[in-house]
Amino acid sequence: xxxxxxxxxxxxxxxxxxxxxxxxxxxxxxxxxxxxxxxxxxxxxxxxxxxxxxxxxxxxxxxxxxxxxxxxxxxxxxxxxxxxxxxxxxxxxxxxxxxxxxxxxxxxxxxxxxxxx
Amino acid sequence: xxxxxxxxxxxxxxxxxxxxxxxxxxxxxxxxxxxxxxxxxxxxxxxxxxxxxxxxxxxxxxxxxxxxxxxxxxxxxxxxxxxxxxxxxxxxxxxxxxxxxxxxxxxxxxxxx
Numbered sequence: 001x002x003x004x005x006x007x008x009x010x011x012x013x014x015x016x017x018x019x020x021x022x023x024x025x026x027x028x029x030x031x032x033x034x035x036x037x038x039x040x041x042x043x044x045x046x047x048x049x050x051x052x053x054x055x056x057x058x059x060x061x062x063x064x065x066x067x068x069x070x071x072x073x074x075x076x077x078x079x080x081x082x083x084x085x086x087x088x089x090x091x092x093x094x095x096x097x098x099x100x101x102x103x104x105x106x107x108x109x110x111x112x113x114x115x116x117x
Numbered sequence: 118x119x120x121x122x123x124x125x126x127x128x129x130x131x132x133x134x135x136x137x138x139x140x141x142x143x144x145x146x147x148x149x150x151x152x153x154x155x156x157x158x159x160x161x162x163x164x165x166x167x168x169x170x171x172x173x174x175x176x177x178x179x180x181x182x183x184x185x186x187x188x189x190x191x192x193x194x195x196x197x198x199x200x201x202x203x204x205x206x207x208x209x210x211x212x213x214x215x216x217x218x219x220x221x222x223x224x225x226x227x228x229x230x
Contacts, residue, residue, distance in 0.1 A: 009157065032215045043121070043207050043221030044160070051216070089159060093215045102148040102167035103215035104175070109159040 004092050006108025013080055014116050021075045021111045023090035028071070030092040034105070035064065035075050038087045047088070048075075080115045087112050119143055121222035123208050129228045130198045138193040138225050140208030148211045149191040150175075150219070151183060153204040160207065166191055198229045 005024045013019045023033075034049035050057045050064040050073065057064045061078040077084055091105040098104060124139045142149065151163040162175030166185040180202060182194045191210075195202060205226050211219040 006159070034219075036221075041223075043209075043223050045221065046218045049216070095215065097215075098165075098167065098173060100167035100171045100173050102165065102213070103211075104150075104162060104165060105219060107152075107160040109157060 004090060004106050004108045006090050006111060008111060009109070010112040010114075012114045012116065015081060017080050017115070019077050019080055019084075019113055019115070021088055021090070021113070022072065023074065023092075023108050024070075024072045025092050025106075026071060027092070027094065029094040029096055030106075031095040032093040033064070033066065033073050034091050034093075035062075036089040036091065036107075038089065038110075040086075044089055077113075080113075082115045082117045085114050121208055121210055121220050123206075123222040123225050125225060126223065127226050129230065130195075131230050132199060134198050135194070135196050136198065136227075137195075138206055138208075138227075139190070140192065140222060141190045142208075142210040142220070143189065144210060144212070144220065145188070146210035146220075147188070147213050149185065150209040150211075151181075151191070151193045152207045152209065153177065153202075154207060154224075155204050163193065163206075195227075198227075200229045203227060203229045 035047045036044035037047040038044040048059045052068045063076040066073045088111045090108040121142045150165040152160040164183040166172045169188045208222040211217045
């Protein structure tokens with residue numbers, strides 16, 4: 001119940017295409033869903049995040065779609081560019097802190113995206 | 118403002134050797150985390166610390182120990198390295214709330230022969 005299932009494992013699109021990465025969860029206590037972007041040799045960095053009280057959030061070319069009833073959320077990259085080639089991780093965090101008073105993320109397994117020029 | 122820093126960047130160990138991975142953050146964050154990243158398995162939490170003086174086990178704590186030395190520093194120790202601990206290790210920190218951004222360091226690539 002703590003898992004976040006991410007698909008696909010890898011994705012290749014042409015420049016200008018719209019890659020879509022999907023994540024699914026089971027724990028209804030999850031209430032914060034960030035996406036992280038990781039370039040080779042670097043640490044992950046926050047890209048965009050959503051809470052379940054909205055169904056969609058856009059930041060530039062990146063959009064999260066959220067389906068609370070299906071317990072699924074997805075990342076869409078509009079007009080993708082070769083510079084978007086990276087690994088993308090979805091994550092989820094519960095609204096209930098740990099006994100020590102902090103919050104943990106559960107990460108998906110990652111999607112390696114390649115955008116061809 | 119350097120963010121989250123990790124040392125070393127690369128390390129090769131022989132089975133049975135010990136080492137400590139260092140992590141420091143200069144953002145005055147309360148919470149700090151250690152993850153390992155393996156192909157096809159994403160980021161798995163090893164240990165975390167809610168504040169100075171507290172540490173808790175994550176998903177994969179076996180074979181590791183941690184120390185939250187002060188608010189800035191959180192170290193990860195491998196007492197007797199095994200080939201299964203070959204991985205990329207990331208340290209991260211976050212202010213306090215679930216919605217606060219979690220910042221990652223650049224990682225340490227560890228190979229155990």
